[in-house]
Amino acid sequence: MAPQAYAPAPCVDALLVVDVQRDFLPGGSLAVPQGDRVVAPLNRCLAAFAAYGRPVFASRDWHPRDHCSFHAQGGPRPAHCVAGSPGAAFADGLQLPSCAQVISKATTAERDSYSAFGGTDLLQRLRAAGVTRLVVGGLATDYCVLQTVLDACEAGFQVLVLGDAIAAVDVQPGDGQRATARMQAAGARLADSAQTMRELELAAGRVVH
Numbered sequence: 001m002a003p004q005a006y007a008p009a010p011c012v013d014a015l016l017v018v019d020v021q022r023d024f025l026p027g028g029s030l031a032v033p034q035g036d037r038v039v040a041p042l043n044r045c046l047a048a049f050a051a052y053g054r055p056v057f058a059s060r061d062w063h064p065r066d067h068c069s070f071h072a073q074g075g076p077r078p079a080h081c082v083a084g085s086p087g088a089a090f091a092d093g094l095q096l097p098s099c100a101q102v103i104s105k106a107t108t109a110e111r112d113s114y115s116a117f118g119g120t121d122l123l124q125r126l127r128a129a130g131v132t133r134l135v136v137g138g139l140a141t142d143y144c145v146l147q148t149v150l151d152a153c154e155a156g157f158q159v160l161v162l163g164d165a166i167a168a169v170d171v172q173p174g175d176g177q178r179a180t181a182r183m184q185a186a187g188a189r190l191a192d193s194a195q196t197m198r199e200l201e202l203a204a205g206r207v208v209h
């Protein structure tokens, strides 16, 4: 007897843009080398998700002036992404659609979070929207993208990481590659953004059923 056809529940896809802020781009106080290269592929994905009415999220570091991660407080990093400052703004070229939901993280002095899930309501928002698959790009591969993707995998989401829309700090050479390997080991899939848009039937000209 032929096995009964199994029809999985349809995937609900959301796009999550991680920390594409001025301070993390070249010229910013905590610049990721070539961080600006993520903007163009992310803009294409943002436009496609918005056009097809799929949920879009954008996380951002949003620190108080005396944040624990800053040198002045004995932390490991220069001051960056102070809430409301020009450096905390999303990258100038990033075209966030009006439907984008902004997730601010590490908003109190005593707590830092690389992950967009840490101390935020992102998980509740994704669950409320019925999201099952998360498409992730942004900065930086070896810090906030890594921890966000690991948390997303642990929370049970399918995760697609946009390989051409992430950039690594690479404090130690190879950090970025090791980070992508960890994400893949956790179950995430690494894919090119154009290929992902075609797979998700979000590419221009595709009919969505």
Ligand code: ZN
Pocket: 061, 063, 069, 080, 081, 106
């Ligand atoms: Zn920070």
